[in-house]
Amino acid sequence: MSENQNNPLKAFFRKPGIWIKLPSQGKFYHTPLAELNAQGEIPVFPMTAKDEILLKNADALLNGSAIRHLIENCVPCIKDIDGIPAIDLDAILVAIRRATYGEKFEMSTECACDTKTTTEFVVNLDAIISSIKVIDEIKPIVMDDGIKVYVHPVNIKSLLNLNWIQFEQMRNLQLADQKGMSEDEQLKLVNASYDILLNTSIQSVADCIDEVLMPDLTVVTHKEHIREWATQLARPEFKKLEENLLSLSDLGINKKINVQCANCDKQYEATIDLNPTTFFG
Amino acid sequence: MKLLKSLEAETKAIIEDIATLALYSGQSYNELWNFTHEERLIFSKVLQSKIKIDKGIKPSQELTQGMV
Numbered sequence: 140m141s142e143n144q145n146n147p148l149k150a151f152f153r154k155p156g157i158w159i160k161l162p163s164q165g166k167f168y169h170t171p172l173a174e175l176n177a178q179g180e181i182p183v184f185p186m187t188a189k190d191e192i193l194l195k196n197a198d199a200l201l202n203g204s205a206i207r208h209l210i211e212n213c214v215p216c217i218k219d220i221d222g223i224p225a226i227d228l229d230a231i232l233v234a235i236r237r238a239t240y241g242e243k244f245e246m247s248t249e250c251a252c253d254t255k256t257t258t259e260f261v262v263n264l265d266a267i268i269s270s271i272k273v274i275d276e277i278k279p280i281v282m283d284d285g286i287k288v289y290v291h292p293v294n295i296k297s298l299l300n301l302n303w304i305q306f307e308q309m310r311n312l313q314l315a316d317q318k319g320m321s322e323d324e325q326l327k328l329v330n331a332s333y334d335i336l337l338n339t340s341i342q343s344v345a346d347c348i349d350e351v352l353m354p355d356l357t358v359v360t361h362k363e364h365i366r367e368w369a370t371q372l373a374r375p376e377f378k379k380l381e382e383n384l385l386s387l388s389d390l391g392i393n394k395k396i397n398v399q400c401a402n403c404d405k406q407y408e409a410t411i412d413l414n415p416t417t418f419f420g
Numbered sequence: 421m422k423l424l425k426s427l428e429a430e431t432k433a434i435i436e437d438i439a440t441l442a443l444y445s446g447q448s449y450n451e452l453w454n455f456t457h458e459e460r461l462i463f464s465k466v467l468q469s470k471i472k473i474d475k476g477i478k479p480s481q482e483l484t485q486g487m488v
Contacts, residue, residue, distance in 0.1 A: 156456075185456040185457065185458065186456060186457065187453065187454050187455060187456055188434055188437075188438055188452065188453045188454070188455055188456075188457075188460065189453045189454065191434055191457070192431055192434050192435075195427045195428075195430050195431040195434070196427070196431075197423075197424055197427055239456060239457050239458070240457055241458075416423065416427070420426075420430065
């Protein structure tokens with residue numbers, strides 16, 4: 140029996156604010172999800188003031204600890220935070236916002252028309268949650284040379300790592316500019332940053348590949364061989380892999396909203412920005 | 421920089437919110453950090469009603485917009 144079940148104060152624990160269906164339905168996790176109900180839903184708890192304040196800490200947001208801590212506290216049935224597939228992350232963030240601040244989410248967008256009019260509107264988060272799609276299978280990516288690549292969605296660890304490295308490289312370049320480095324030195328730094336970003340990006344893509352099926356039906360599952368192959372891919376081929384993996388993140392929830400410009404009356408599509416810095420603001 | 425300033429301002433607003441609730445309610449400051457946003461709103465509303473009642477103001481005696 141777990142500690143929670145023995146605790147006489149259990150009845151007074153924080154109550155789940157909402158139950159949601161995860162797009163992955165618990166697939167792709169290394170540790171199985173606890174507390175899945177008969178409908179395949181998991182409980183999501185509202186944020187406490189402690190959680191809210193952590194989301195206001197720029198360092199914690201940048202290094203990913205704010206997101207990890209938030210999910211740990213608000214979605215306790217997920218034990219393997221780093222292994223959460225990105226297709227579930229958006230659904231989880233929307234559910235935490237809904238459980239904490241209610242169903243209305245105010246946002247504004249700018250129309251591409253000449254006046255760049257800003258239109259403000261309210262998004263109903265319940266409607267977004269009810270439209271969460273379950274991902275039954277991920278089709279293999281077919282490369283131009285007939286190779287089939289079987290992948291799983293990128294996970295939070297890779298995503299946060301990539302974000303952090305991008306930020307670090309940008310900061311290094313800014314510092315170099317401020318310190319008045321010579322053009323040659325700056326160029327060296329830019330090249331080094333580019334290499335680091337490229338290698339991290341290749342590693343993230345390679346990590347998502349489960350197996351590669353060659354035209355002669357040979358299957359390659361050796362991680363190091365797959366990484367080496369990904370490193371040697373031509374730019375368009377690698378981009379195809381990368382874009383296919385990134386597009387998986389959009390399968391779970393519909394973040395597109397139709398907006399009518401208040402000035403030119405033109406309808407355009409806006410995307411809900413789930414960046415935690417602004418989404419929970 | 422603008423974002424950092426806004427994050428700092430929001431942090432201060434939450435701390436002020438919790439400190440106010442703790443001082444006026446007599447509840448533990450640490451305990452209030454475990455309250456959710458909705459709980460804080462309800463707690464604050466109930467606290468305001470209590471303060472008014474303690475001061476002898478009945479809900480029917482409150483000056484509302486309709487009376488102005």
